[in-house]
Amino acid sequence: xxxxxxxPWPWYVAGPxxxxxxxxxxxxxxxxxxxxxxxxxxxxxxxxxxxxxxxYDWRGAGGWNLAFALGVLIGGFIxxxxxxxxxxxxxxxATRADLSGLGVTDFxxxxxxxxxxxxxxxxxxxxxxxxxxxxxxxxxTAYAGGCTSGHGVAGLAAxxxxxxxxxxxxxxxxxxxxxxxxPLIL
Amino acid sequence: MRPVSTTSSSPAAASNxxxxxxxxxGPGSLLVFLLLGTIFGVLLIKxxxxxxxxxxxxxRFQGIHMYGxxxxxxxxxxxxxxxxxxxxxxxxxxxxxRVPRKELGRGYRYIFGGTTFGLGWALTGACPGPILALVxxxxxxxxxxxxxxxxxxxxxxxxxxxxxx
Numbered sequence: 001x002x003x004x005x006x007x008p009w010p011w012y013v014a015g016p017x018x019x020x021x022x023x024x025x026x027x028x029x030x031x032x033x034x035x036x037x038x039x040x041x042x043x044x045x046x047x048x049x050x051x052x053x054x055x056y057d058w059r060g061a062g063g064w065n066l067a068f069a070l071g072v073l074i075g076g077f078i079x080x081x082x083x084x085x086x087x088x089x090x091x092x093x094a095t096r097a098d099l100s101g102l103g104v105t106d107f108x109x110x111x112x113x114x115x116x117x118x119x120x121x122x123x124x125x126x127x128x129x130x131x132x133x134x135x136x137x138x139x140x141t142a143y144a145g146g147c148t149s150g151h152g153v154a155g156l157a158a159x160x161x162x163x164x165x166x167x168x169x170x171x172x173x174x175x176x177x178x179x180x181x182x183p184l185i186l
Numbered sequence: 187m188r189p190v191s192t193t194s195s196s197p198a199a200a201s202n203x204x205x206x207x208x209x210x211x212g213p214g215s216l217l218v219f220l221l222l223g224t225i226f227g228v229l230l231i232k233x234x235x236x237x238x239x240x241x242x243x244x245x246r247f248q249g250i251h252m253y254g255x256x257x258x259x260x261x262x263x264x265x266x267x268x269x270x271x272x273x274x275x276x277x278x279x280x281x282x283x284r285v286p287r288k289e290l291g292r293g294y295r296y297i298f299g300g301t302t303f304g305l306g307w308a309l310t311g312a313c314p315g316p317i318l319a320l321v322x323x324x325x326x327x328x329x330x331x332x333x334x335x336x337x338x339x340x341x342x343x344x345x346x347x348x349x350x351x
Contacts, residue, residue: 005232011254014233018255019262021226023270028222029215030277032286033263036314039339047336053343067216068223072315075227076236076322083232089239092248099242110231111238111311111320116327126327133309134317134331138338140303141314143349144296145288147303148313151296152256155288157263162288162296169300170307171245177308178245185309 006083008090022154031064034150036141038062038069053142102186115186128185136173144169215279230319238311245308294350306338 022033041062044054088108096107106113120126141147144166146155152170155163233255234240244252269275270283277283290296307313310331312320317335320328342349 008234009229009232011233011251012258014229014235015255015258016262018226018229018233019259020266021222022263023266024222025219026270026283026285027275027277028218029279030281030283031219035318036339039314039336040343042336043340043343047340049340049343051343051346053346054340063216064219067219068226069318071220071223071225072227072230072318073322074220075224075229076231076319077227077324078224078322079228079231079319080323083228089234089237091239091243094248095239095243095246098246098248099239107239110234110236110323111325116238116325118327121327121330129309130327130331131334133306134334135338135341136302136306137310137312137314137317137331138306138335138340139342140299140301140306140338141335142299142339142342144299144303147315148256148307149315151300153259153263156260157267158285159264160288162290162293165293165296166300166303169297169302170304172297173301173304173306174241174245174308175304176301177305178242181305181309 002082006085008085008087019153019157021149022157025068029064032150033154034065034146035069035072036147036150038065039138040142041066102182104186125185140173226315227319227322230316231323236312236316236319236323241308241311291351298350306335 025031025033040054041058043049044056044058044062045066047054049055089110091107099107099112104112104114114120115126115129117126121130137147144151146152146163146166148170151160151163151166156167230236235252235255240249240252243249267285271285275283303313310317312328312331314335317328317332321332
């Protein structure tokens with residue numbers, strides 16, 4: 001059983017299960033699926049601020065979401081200890097060739113080890129990819145009011161025009177980073 | 187602290203932040219949310235959507251994997267929402283389920299914010315859920331990414347009055 005679960009889950013199994021998060025959260029507690037609001041709740045809870053954006057009852061509004069986020073962390077830990085797969089990520093040959101062209105050599109892990117290591121943070125490459133990249137994720141999701149979960153899954157499923165616009169934005173930004181920034185950085 | 191509601195007149199209040207319409211969650215339901223989050227975390231890892239390699243494959247339009255996941259997730263979620271609305275289902279707590287609408291406004295926040303996030307998504311290979319899942323998975327440097335993301339949200343909170351929405 002554990003061995004079976006340890007294999008990578010095909011998209012047609014994992015995708016629908018991710019989609020089920022939306023009705024489950026609504027049924028359990030009338031909450032709309034989303035993750036990025038937790039950055040806001042965490043800021044409101046921890047960082048003292050005079051900005052109006054962070055002055056609200058984060059426990060009442062975000063307590064459930066922070067519990068959900070803590071669960072995501074625990075889930076990552078469980079998958080990383082009990083359910084690891086020894087196989088490299090089976091990406092397309094074309095992607096592998098493109099990334100090799102950019103100088104990526106280690107395809108064995110979940111993420112490229114040479115780019116996502118502690119020592120990489122001290123390099124220009126790592127600082128831009130991890131530091132600036134993380135900053136843009138936090139800034140952008142707060143600005144857009146959602147991420148891949150809230151806009152990409154829940155918002156699109158509810159036929160929200162704002163979410164469709166946001167997802168178009170995700171791809172504009174992603175393509176700019178992929179084709180213009182990454183070749184400059186790597 | 188002032189109470190937050192979706193009818194607040196201030197744009198800086200809780201608009202577009204899900205979860206504001208209900209009473210705070212009690213300890214029992216917090217455990218349920220924790221459990222659901224745990225399942226979601228396992229799903230994020232085992233589906234490989236946390237992988238920088240998969241995100242690159244997606245943005246290069248070279249594989250179906252990510253599109254299959256997002257597409258089937260949206261389809262299942264949309265079908266579920268249709269059923270919930272069609273039969274006016276109630277939550278386990280007895281409340282009528284309400285799906286909050288997002289305000290379009292002029293729409294600037296969605297295109298500018300979405301593009302900003304997309305830039306970071308392709309660099310880190312991780313959206314907010316995967317950042318947390320990867321920290322749990324044991325890829326230490328994602329603690330740094332998480333810190334940077336919190337700084338990003340904090341910065342947005344302070345610049346918000348000056349940004350077009």
